[in-house]
Amino acid sequence: MIVIVIVIAAVAYGIVVIRHGFSARDNPSWLESSVARKTRSMAVPSSAKNMKNPVPKTPENLKEAEEHWADHCAICHANNGSGSTPIGRNLYPKTPDMRKAETQSMADGELYYIIENGIRLSGMPAWGEGGDNDEASWKLVHFIRHLPQLTPEEEKHMESMNPKSPEEKQEEQQEQDFLNRQSEPAKKSKPMKH
Numbered sequence: 001m002i003v004i005v006i007v008i009a010a011v012a013y014g015i016v017v018i019r020h021g022f023s024a025r026d027n028p029s030w031l032e033s034s035v036a037r038k039t040r041s042m043a044v045p046s047s048a049k050n051m052k053n054p055v056p057k058t059p060e061n062l063k064e065a066e067e068h069w070a071d072h073c074a075i076c077h078a079n080n081g082s083g084s085t086p087i088g089r090n091l092y093p094k095t096p097d098m099r100k101a102e103t104q105s106m107a108d109g110e111l112y113y114i115i116e117n118g119i120r121l122s123g124m125p126a127w128g129e130g131g132d133n134d135e136a137s138w139k140l141v142h143f144i145r146h147l148p149q150l151t152p153e154e155e156k157h158m159e160s161m162n163p164k165s166p167e168e169k170q171e172e173q174q175e176q177d178f179l180n181r182q183s184e185p186a187k188k189s190k191p192m193k194h
Contacts, residue, residue: 051109065143081147
């Protein structure tokens with residue numbers, strides 16, 4: 001009887017999904033979110049969960065990771081880790097808010113493994129070379145831990161390190177040229193002779 005109920009529920013869910021479509025704009029259902037969280041947990045081997053971060057958490061390492069994040073990760077995850085970017089909002093599943101407990105409660109080794117190996121069937125690619133001593137990835141783990149305490153000043157500083165398209169660079173140059181012209185002292189004009 002239980003199997004029949006599960007099959008009927010699965011068929012009903014399938015019909016609703018098929019009639020509605022598979023748009024990436026939709027928010028995942030509770031079921032999809034649960035499956036995705038469980039899959040993410042299962043995707044990380046237990047040996048990785050027990051790994052300890054060998055890189056010390058120093059201001060220099062945190063600064064380096066901040067710059068790396070701004071240049072490489074913020075395009076999807078945003079400077080503040082919220083995932084509120086055009087890419088992050090339009091992935092399916094959506095880019096997670098890295099400041100929330102779902103990410104912050106993960107072990108350092110889990111975060112490192114995900115950075116290095118990515119997550120199948122999501123937008124998270126594998127960034128590592130497959131080893132377990134990628135110092136840059138371990139530094140990013142420290143920065144992910146820092147995201148809930150990120151200051152507005154740090155976020156503003158990171159904006160200057162975000163990649164820019166040629167159009168954005170050209171627009172910035174035009175603005176700078178305009179501002180430079182405005183700041184030039186007005187040339188004293190000679191009185192006109194009649």
